[in-house]
Amino acid sequence: MxxxxxxxxxxxxxxxxxxxxxxxxxxxxxxxxxxxxxxxxxxxxxxxxxxxxxxxxxxxxxxxxxxxxxxxxxxxxxxxxxxxxxxxxxxxxxxxxxxxxxxxxxxxxxxxxxxxxxxxQGRQIWPAETPAVKIGITTSNDLTETEIKVLRLVCEGLEYSEIAERLHYTKDNVKYHIRNILQKTGYANKTQLAIAVTGKQYIIPKLFD
CATH class of the missing domain: 3.40.50.2300 (Response regulator)
Incomplete structure (x- = not known):
C-alpha cells in the first residue's frame, strides 16, 4: 500500500x-x-x-x-x-x-x-502553462515575461523608482512597460491594474517572496 x-x-x-x-x-x-x-x-x-x-x-x-x-x-x-x-x-x-x-x-x-x-509509477504530470486569466480587455497570455516581472512589483505597491532599482532597469524603462501593460489591459492607472490582478490571484503580492 x-x-x-x-x-x-x-x-x-x-x-x-x-x-x-x-x-x-x-x-x-x-x-x-x-x-x-x-x-x-x-x-x-x-x-x-x-x-x-x-x-x-x-x-x-x-x-x-x-x-x-x-x-x-x-x-x-x-x-x-x-x-x-x-x-x-x-x-x-x-x-x-x-x-x-x-x-x-x-x-x-x-x-x-x-x-x-x-x-x-515514476511519471510526472505537469500543466503546460499557468491557466490564462482575463485581465481587463486581454488575458495574461498577452503579457511578456518582462511585463509580468514589472506587474508583480506594481502589485506589491512599489513606485517607479523602486521597481527600477529592484529590476536594474531605468525609471523610464519601467514607465514604458507599465504604459504597455495598461494599454493592453485597458485600465486607466496602475492602481486599478493591481487591484484587478491581485483580485484574480494571478499575482499574490509578498506572500511568496
Missing part, C-alpha cells in the same frame, strides 16, 4: 483528497494536516510514500517551500503540489522545489487519482 499524507488549509478540499486516497484502492491515508510545517514530523514518525501538498497552508512557509525542504530530507518521497490558485509563479517554483507533479484543483484535465497513479 502507498502511504499518503495530505496537507491543505481548507477543510473541504482536504476531505476531498482524503476520500480520493481512501477509495483509491492501493493507497492508505497516514495523515491529514492543515499546517505544512508539521509534515517533517509525520514523515519522520511514519512511512510516507506520497505527499499531496497544497500551496497555501496554515504555516510560516507555503507548501512549495516546504516541499523543497522535504525533497532534500526525504529524496524517495513523491510530492504532488496542488492548488486552486493561478498565481503565475507556482509552476516554476514547484519544479525548482523538486516536486514530482502539479495538479490544479479546478482546471487540470486529469483527475487527482490519475495524477497520483502516474506519479507513483
Amino acid at each position: 502507498t502511504k499518503v499524507l495530505v496537507i491543505d488549509d481548507q477543510r473541504i478540499a482536504r476531505e476531498y483528497m482524503e476520500n480520493i486516497v481512501k477509495n483509491g484502492g492501493d493507497y492508505e491515508l497516514v495523515g491529514s494536516l492543515s499546517k505544512a510545517d508539521l509534515a517533517e514530523t509525520v514523515c519522520r514518525r511514519s512511512r510516507v510514500d506520497l505527499l499531496l501538498m497544497d500551496v497555501c497552508t496554515h504555516s510560516t512557509k507555503d507548501g512549495i517551500d516546504t516541499a523543497s525542504e522535504l525533497r532534500r530530507q526525504f529524496p524517495e518521497l513523491k510530492i504532488i503540489v496542488v492548488t486552486s490558485m493561478v498565481e503565475e509563479s507556482f509552476i516554476k517554483r514547484a519544479r525548482e522545489a523538486g516536486a514530482d507533479s502539479f495538479w490544479y484543483k479546478d482546471v487540470s484535465p486529469e483527475d487527482l487519482l490519475t495524477v497520483m497513479d502516474a506519479t507513483m
Whole structure:
C-alpha cells in the first residue's frame, strides 16, 4: 500500500483528497494536516510514500517551500503540489522545489487519482502553462515575461523608482512597460491594474517572496 499524507488549509478540499486516497484502492491515508510545517514530523514518525501538498497552508512557509525542504530530507518521497490558485509563479517554483507533479484543483484535465497513479509509477504530470486569466480587455497570455516581472512589483505597491532599482532597469524603462501593460489591459492607472490582478490571484503580492 502507498502511504499518503495530505496537507491543505481548507477543510473541504482536504476531505476531498482524503476520500480520493481512501477509495483509491492501493493507497492508505497516514495523515491529514492543515499546517505544512508539521509534515517533517509525520514523515519522520511514519512511512510516507506520497505527499499531496497544497500551496497555501496554515504555516510560516507555503507548501512549495516546504516541499523543497522535504525533497532534500526525504529524496524517495513523491510530492504532488496542488492548488486552486493561478498565481503565475507556482509552476516554476514547484519544479525548482523538486516536486514530482502539479495538479490544479479546478482546471487540470486529469483527475487527482490519475495524477497520483502516474506519479507513483515514476511519471510526472505537469500543466503546460499557468491557466490564462482575463485581465481587463486581454488575458495574461498577452503579457511578456518582462511585463509580468514589472506587474508583480506594481502589485506589491512599489513606485517607479523602486521597481527600477529592484529590476536594474531605468525609471523610464519601467514607465514604458507599465504604459504597455495598461494599454493592453485597458485600465486607466496602475492602481486599478493591481487591484484587478491581485483580485484574480494571478499575482499574490509578498506572500511568496
